[in-house]
Amino acid sequence: MADYEAEAGRITIKLVYYGPAQSGKTTNLMRLHDLLQPEMKGEMMTLETHNDRTLFFDLLPLGITAPSGLLIKFKLFTVPGQVQHDSTRKAVLSRADGVVFVADSQRAQSVNNGAAFENLAENAARVGLDFERLPLVVQFNKRDLPGVLAEEEILARWQGARWPVVFSTALIGCGVVETLRALLEQVYDAIDGQMQLSAVHGLTRPAFVDAAAGLAP
Secondary structure, three states, X not given: OOEEEOOOOXXXXXXXXXXXXXXXXXXXXXXXXXXXXXXXXXXXXXXXXXXXXXOOOOEEEEEEEOOOOOEEXXXXXXXXXXXXXXXXXXXXXXXXXXXXXXXXXXXXXXXXXXXXXXXXXXXXXXOOOOOOOOOEEXXXXXXXXXXEOOXXXXXXXXXXXXXOEXXXXXXXXXXXXXXHHHHHHHHHHHHHHHHOOOOOOOOOHHHHHHHHOOEOO
């Protein structure tokens, strides 16, 4: 459940970008930071190392206000992709309200994608998340590179899954907002049942998604 502070009249929603190393998790957040309206975003922090672009996480705080005055804040994180940082991945994943799994579209990365997705499911269980009910979007990134899997092949592989699949080239911003919107739709449904965002706070699902994924003019 999202972190609710009654005295402050605030809900904080945690969204995590998960996936194998170098799949484009950090790039997604960088492009979102470029596109979001200035008043909605805070400073993005990035920690880089020689063996993994994001050792700990990126943080992109943004927020919206419901008609009732309830403030809804979002914290966006990425996890490190390297296997040796698995303890950090678990820590970042803990208490997540929604996850974007960023896969590398290159055929040669299929095994790494599969291993990272299994790791996500395992770590979700370890930190107490119900993986079957967790809001989740699968993004296949790097569509601009040679040797990528065809969209039809990817969709055929994932057709039995409950999670929406989005195609992207995060480097140029293609698909990053669509991915966030797809996740926010699921997150709203999960939180509305707990916090009555529509009935009590006057915040409908379209308004929530449009506001939270607002783009700079």
